[in-house]
Amino acid sequence: ETGVTQSPTHLIKTRGQQVTLRCSSQSGHNTVSWYQQALGQGPQFIFQYYREEENGRGNFPPRFSGLQFPNYSSELNVNALELDDSALYLCASSLESGELDTQYFGPGTRLTVL
Amino acid sequence: KQEVTQIPAALSVPEGENLVLNCSFTDSAIYNLQWFRQDPGKGLTSLLLIQSSQREQTSGRLNASLDKSSGRSTLYIAASQPGDSATYLCGLNSGYSTLTFGKGTMLLVSP
Numbered sequence: 001e002t003g004v005t006q007s008p009t010h011l012i013k014t015r016g017q018q019v020t021l022r023c024s025s026q027s028g029h030n031t032v033s034w035y036q037q038a039l040g041q042g043p044q045f046i047f048q049y050y051r052e053e054e055n056g057r058g059n060f061p062p063r064f065s066g067l068q069f070p071n072y073s074s075e076l077n078v079n080a081l082e083l084d085d086s087a088l089y090l091c092a093s094s095l096e097s098g099e100l101d102t103q104y105f106g107p108g109t110r111l112t113v114l
Numbered sequence: 115k116q117e118v119t120q121i122p123a124a125l126s127v128p129e130g131e132n133l134v135l136n137c138s139f140t141d142s143a144i145y146n147l148q149w150f151r152q153d154p155g156k157g158l159t160s161l162l163l164i165q166s167s168q169r170e171q172t173s174g175r176l177n178a179s180l181d182k183s184s185g186r187s188t189l190y191i192a193a194s195q196p197g198d199s200a201t202y203l204c205g206l207n208s209g210y211s212t213l214t215f216g217k218g219t220m221l222l223v224s225p
Binding site: 105 | 118148158163213
């Protein structure tokens with residue numbers, strides 16, 4: 001157990017809908033990163049939040065957005081869902097946004113878009 | 115842009131065998147490399163982290179090595195067990211603690 005929790009565990013949506021995924025970071029960690037993992041692929045970096053500010057973004061469109069709260073928990077929002085958004089969404093927390101910091105992953109949220 | 119390749123994509127071995135999983139990368143400007151284990155439909159469990167200044171790390175039956183100059187890392191698993199069956203991912207940290215991953219190696223250890 002890493003101490004990183006995610007909710008919900010599973011989610012089914014239809015194309016065009018919007019979804020919000022949640023992540024609670026490990027105690028004391030101020031950095032949260034989000035990843036998308038399609039079936040049979042490695043995780044792809046979506047974005048990172050450090051002390052409530054976006055601190056880097058991968059190659060994902062603006063309809064993927066996020067938020068980090070004062071307690072360092074985080075949300076991932078996806079608008080106008082597409083079939084290809086079906087994936088396992090992972091969040092990871094780290095103590096700081098530094099080169100040497102280990103990332104601790106949560107169990108993920110499985111999103112299915114019909 | 116960092117690209118990570120893991121070979122083989124899948125591996126099936128009998129219990130008790132020693133095995134090596136490979137991870138190669140294109141950009142040697144990394145801060146650290148982590149090996150993870152992922153069970154089907156689950157999150158990632160960190161196994162070993164090697165800082166860029168280190169050559170290897172060991173934890174129990176696992177040993178990971180890093181050769182930045184050749185852009186390679188290996189994960190050695192000694193005396194494999196059925197419980198080792200999972201997908202193994204390597205992730206490279208090239209800055210800001212964000213990771214670039216390979217597609218993973220799916221390992222099956224049969225009794």
